[in-house]
Amino acid sequence: MATTITNAEAMAVDLRGESDWTAFDAPALVGSSLRFVSGDPQGDRFRVRYYRDAAQQLKARVWFGPETEGPPGHAHGGSIAAVLDEVLGLSGWAAGHAVVVANLNVSFRNLLPLQTVVTVESEVVSINGRKVLVKGRVCSGSAIYAEAECLCIAIGQPKTSVAG
Ligand SMILES: CC(C)(COP(=O)(O)OP(=O)(O)OC[C@H]1O[C@@H](n2cnc3c(N)ncnc32)[C@H](O)[C@@H]1OP(=O)(O)O)[C@@H](O)C(=O)NCCC(=O)NCCS
Numbered sequence: 268m269a270t271t272i273t274n275a276e277a278m279a280v281d282l283r284g285e286s287d288w289t290a291f292d293a294p295a296l297v298g299s300s301l302r303f304v305s306g307d308p309q310g311d312r313f314r315v316r317y318y319r320d321a322a323q324q325l326k327a328r329v330w331f332g333p334e335t336e337g338p339p340g341h342a343h344g345g346s347i348a349a350v351l352d353e354v355l356g357l358s359g360w361a362a363g364h365a366v367v368v369a370n371l372n373v374s375f376r377n378l379l380p381l382q383t384v385v386t387v388e389s390e391v392v393s394i395n396g397r398k399v400l401v402k403g404r405v406c407s408g409s410a411i412y413a414e415a416e417c418l419c420i421a422i423g424q425p426k427t428s429v430a431g
């Protein structure tokens with residue numbers, strides 16, 4: 268019997284990282300609860316693959332599928348914010364802090380065409396008591412789609428970070 272596949276399922280989406288990145292296993296660090304953004308790797312919304320770069324900062328390759336649409340042909344701002352929320356919060360965890368996101372400030376710089384694979388970069392820029400400040404951006408080559416600053420607050424004991 269023939270199997271029905273949607274256009275998006277049939278689509279090859281290249282989420283490979285750079286040669287000096289290593290795969291990062293998010294569920295191994297935080298559990299399997301992060302389903303909203305990265306829980307459907309064959310879906311029509313987001314497809315996400317996590318890495319650490321050579322400086323050990325968390326990076327993600329993210330495909331914005333047809334179901335992230337907001338303005339015609341482009342990603343909904345909330346979908347971009349959701350991706351930044353997860354990646355930057357997870358970046359705090361990857362740096363060893365058991366955090367939740369308290370404040371996320373996003374600047375949308377350019378419309379993001381649907382079915383684009385972007386890189387989400389993150390950098391932990393300061394740690395002040397329970398406050399872990401993470402900056403990040405959504406980009407592809409020289410194109411910057413969004414930039415964000417994320418205040419994470421530690422709610423538990425520091426976690427041993429995992430290499431991938
Ligand atoms: C973030 C959260 C844990 C903070 O609550 P708390 O543990 O009681 O901590 P406090 O309110 O004492 O805040 C701790 C510090 O962070 C600061 N802070 C907390 N939220 C902040 C915010 N939104 N913006 C700026 N600073 C904030 C406080 O001012 C405080 O700073 P201080 O130590 O210099 O006084 C709580 O508000 C929360 O659970 N929010 C929901 C988080 C969430 O649902 N995120 C999305 C899913 S990850």
Ligand SMILES: CCCCCCCC(=O)O
Pocket residue numbers: 297352353355356357360366367368
């Ligand atoms: C348990 C890992 C938390 C990572 C950040 C999630 C961001 C959010 O839910 O808003």
